[in-house]
Amino acid sequence: MTKQFEGKVALVTGAASGIGRASALAFAREGAKTVVADVLVEGGEETVRIIKEAGGDALLVRTDVSKAAEVETLIQKIVETYGRLDYAHNNAGIAGADAPTADCTEENWDHTIAINLKGVWLCMKYEIPQMLKQGGGAIVNTASTAGLVGLEGSPAYCASKGGVIQLTRAAALDYAKAGIRVNAVCPGVIRTPMVERLVGTEAEAGLIAMEPIGRMGKPEEVAEAVVWLCSDAASFVTGNAMPVDGGDERGPVNRVAGSRSIGQGTRWETVQSRGVPVFRVRARSSFQRGYYLRQGIAVSGR
Ligand SMILES: NC(=O)c1ccc[n+]([C@@H]2O[C@H](COP(=O)([O-])OP(=O)(O)OC[C@H]3O[C@@H](n4cnc5c(N)ncnc54)[C@H](O)[C@@H]3O)[C@@H](O)[C@H]2O)c1
Numbered sequence: 001m002t003k004q005f006e007g008k009v010a011l012v013t014g015a016a017s018g019i020g021r022a023s024a025l026a027f028a029r030e031g032a033k034t035v036v037a038d039v040l041v042e043g044g045e046e047t048v049r050i051i052k053e054a055g056g057d058a059l060l061v062r063t064d065v066s067k068a069a070e071v072e073t074l075i076q077k078i079v080e081t082y083g084r085l086d087y088a089h090n091n092a093g094i095a096g097a098d099a100p101t102a103d104c105t106e107e108n109w110d111h112t113i114a115i116n117l118k119g120v121w122l123c124m125k126y127e128i129p130q131m132l133k134q135g136g137g138a139i140v141n142t143a144s145t146a147g148l149v150g151l152e153g154s155p156a157y158c159a160s161k162g163g164v165i166q167l168t169r170a171a172a173l174d175y176a177k178a179g180i181r182v183n184a185v186c187p188g189v190i191r192t193p194m195v196e197r198l199v200g201t202e203a204e205a206g207l208i209a210m211e212p213i214g215r216m217g218k219p220e221e222v223a224e225a226v227v228w229l230c231s232d233a234a235s236f237v238t239g240n241a242m243p244v245d246g247g248d249e250r251g252p253v254n255r256v257a258g259s260r261s262i263g264q265g266t267r268w269e270t271v272q273s274r275g276v277p278v279f280r281v282r283a284r285s286s287f288q289r290g291y292y293l294r295q296g297i298a299v300s301g302r
Pocket of ligand 1: 013020066095142144191
């Protein structure tokens with residue numbers, strides 16, 4: 001039986017890990033030649049290896065999506081190797097540092113916006129001319145529920161993901177008549193390496209409690225939405241920001257899902273932050289906050 005993306009070429013950025021890897025595997029499973037772009041070569045090679053072992057065709061191009069010259073080279077290499085580009089999942093992103101708006105550093109702001117927002121724009125800037133030459137294509141950008149609701153301590157991340165949603169809508173209108181559809185997915189709490197370290201700890205129940213559906217999402221569940229948005233089944237869908245979040249973003253924002261006193265006015269808390277759950281300490285004294293911060297644990301109570 002012919003696979004739905006046979007003869008097509010798909011690009012996935014941030015495909016060395018998590019949602020991006022799941023999306024690359026899903027495109028390959030549907031028959032697309034799949035290009036894996038990431039700053040992490042080892043993880044990217046692993047994604048390519050998995051695809052090839054399953055009988056697919058894949059290529060790794062080490063790319064920093066925040067650098068215009070590298071993104072331009074990426075698209076050139078795709079066209080040189082496979083001759084076309086049909087689908088793009090612009091997914092690479094970082095969480096950035098956790099701090100309230102006035103404490104967010106300029107460095108954190110610039111870095112988060114450069115990868116999460118400018119990176120998505122740069123990818124589209126170089127993908128779209130190739131798709132126009134071919135007469136069409138489909139693009140999916142990874143936003144977040146943090147682009148739909150505000151999250152405490154995440155000004156740059158929320159701004160970047162809200163920006164991705166608006167960028168998606170603008171691009172969708174620019175190219176609707178040219179046969180290029182542009183959509184976004186807004187994942188909720190997804191069990192990727194970002195979240196994995198909390199699984200098996202006492203924070204896990206709190207994480208699950210955040211999701212109305214009763215569990216964290218799987219990267220594969222986001223990947224299936226991406227594949228559907230690129231497929232002909234979604235031929236009348238463009239400019240859409242689709243939550244894939246177990247109902248998460250319909251609930252109260254910034255709720256503390258789990259909390260336990262550990263004495264001296266200090267509590268462990270699990271909260272929703274940047275679209276992902278964060279296990280943190282809420283402490284009244286600056287001494288205690290400094291103590292936990294030095295151990296790499298997020299703190300609150302400022
Ligand atoms: N996991 C979640 O709960 C969740 C929720 C909402 C949104 N998201 C978004 O989903 C996307 C994927 O996240 P994930 O959870 O799979 O995390 P992840 O850390 O497993 O994957 C992110 C990938 O992006 C790559 N990357 C980072 N900076 C890059 C750059 N400058 N150029 C190229 N690649 C770069 C990383 O190396 C990594 O492989 C991100 O945009 C993230 O913001 C994740």
